[in-house]
Amino acid sequence: MNGNVHNYYETRVFDELDRQIAELQIKVSEDQFDDMACIALNQLPSRYVRYDIDTTFYATPEEIQKMRLAVKSAVSMAINKILA
Secondary structure (H helix, E strand, O other), X not given: OOOOOEEHHHHHHHHHHHHHHHHHOOOOOHHHHHHHXXXXXXXXXXXXXXXXXXXXXXXXXXXXXXXXXXHHHHHHHXXXXXXX
């Protein structure tokens, strides 16, 4: 049997990578993007969920803000590491 479980941070990291790459106006290969995602995700705690709404529903606004800032920071660090 295959479950519908995933890491809550994955989509957030991919979206933030897209946002920061566009903001920086840089071109990255698919391999670089994947490496950046891996580096960023490894900086964040695992948070496995069945549905993303579970996290946003049960987390406080402060927790949501803390998660957003952690994603931004991890992505920024990952971009800098790969581009260095």
